[in-house]
Every structure is written in C-alpha cells, then in structure tokens.
Amino acid sequence: MVTSGNISDSSKAPSASGEGNSYEFNARGVLQLYGDFIEGTPNCTLAVLSKGPLSAEARAAFQASAEHLGYGKDACAWIVLESDAGQLGPSDVLSVLEGLDPRGVVAADAHAASCVSGAYSVPFKLDAANRAGCRTVVALSDFEGALHDDDAKRKAWAALKKLSR
Numbered sequence: 001m002v003t004s005g006n007i008s009d010s011s012k013a014p015s016a017s018g019e020g021n022s023y024e025f026n027a028r029g030v031l032q033l034y035g036d037f038i039e040g041t042p043n044c045t046l047a048v049l050s051k052g053p054l055s056a057e058a059r060a061a062f063q064a065s066a067e068h069l070g071y072g073k074d075a076c077a078w079i080v081l082e083s084d085a086g087q088l089g090p091s092d093v094l095s096v097l098e099g100l101d102p103r104g105v106v107a108a109d110a111h112a113a114s115c116v117s118g119a120y121s122v123p124f125k126l127d128a129a130n131r132a133g134c135r136t137v138v139a140l141s142d143f144e145g146a147l148h149d150d151d152a153k154r155k156a157w158a159a160l161k162k163l164s165r
Contacts, residue, residue, distance in 0.1 A: 030099030036085035040077025047102040049079040051111035058144050070165035081115055090118030104163040105137040113139035127155050129162030136163055
C-alpha cells in the first residue's frame with residue numbers, strides 16, 4: 001500500500017503562485033488524507049475499488065483493459081477499502097471519488113460495489129455498468145474469480161466496455 005509520503009512527486013500541493021488547478025489540489029488532498037488506502041496520482045482517469053488488495057494478475061488485466069478502452073495503461077487509481085489502517089465506509093468512498101474525480105469507476109467485488117452504491121445512495125446492478133454522480137460505475141461481483149471463468153470474464157469485459165472513451 002502506498003503511504004501519503006510515497007504517493008508521487010505530483011502529490012505536493014500547488015505553490016502559492018497558483019501552480020496546478022483546483023481539481024489537482026482536491027485530488028492531492030484526497031491522496032494525502034487517504035494515502036493508506038489509495039495508490040495513484042492526482043490525474044487518474046479510472047478508479048478501481050476493491051475490498052482488499054487485488055492480485056498482480058487482476059491489476060494487469062485492469063491496466064490492459066484501461067489501455068484498450070483508450071485511457072492508457074497507467075490510468076488507474078487503486079483504492080482498497082479494508083487495510084491494516086482500517087476501513088473506508090460509504091462517506092469516505094464518496095470523498096475519495098469526488099476528490100479524485102475519475103472519469104470512470106470500477107468496483108471489483110460485491111463489497112466495493114455496495115460501498116460505492118451506498119456512497120451515492122443509488123442501487124447498482126452487479127456485473128453491469130451503472131450511473132452515479134455523473135459517471136459510469138462498473139459494479140462487478142468478483143473480478144478476481146472472473147479471471148478464471150470464461151463466461152464470467154466475457155460478462156466483465158462487456159460491462160467494462162461501457163467505460164470506453
């Protein structure tokens with residue numbers, strides 16, 4: 001997990017001269033506040049949430065999907081909802097997502113989907129694309145498991161394609 005001190009050089013606040021913009025400033029604040037739960041940069045375009053850390057295989061699959069969908073390989077912010085630092089609840093998830101302001105959101109498991117659904121007070125259909133907070137949210141029931149089941153993998157990819165730029 002990335003700590004707030006190790007997020008990236010771009011996690012520094014804008015200078016008094018006005019360097020940066022308000023979106024970047026908000027995202028940097030979120031990365032500093034929730035650094036024990038987030039790995040990413042202030043300019044992420046996709047947020048991937050999961051109950052716990054995703055496997056290297058799942059991360060690689062999301063990165064390949066992001067690249068194929070036009071976001072680039074390094075577009076994802078990785079948000080873990082439960083870690084040694086504690087848990088993020090729906091209000092935390094709302095703060096993180098609105099602060100990072102990604103173009104799209106992926107809930108990689110049912111727990112993450114429930115948290116994002118609660119954050120926006122919008123019911124979600126699992127294994128499908130949904131709308132919340134003016135963005136597309138792909139709510140998957142178990143992305144890790146889908147990697148080992150061809151039918152589930154096809155359904156996940158069909159939902160992820162709704163994030164296409």
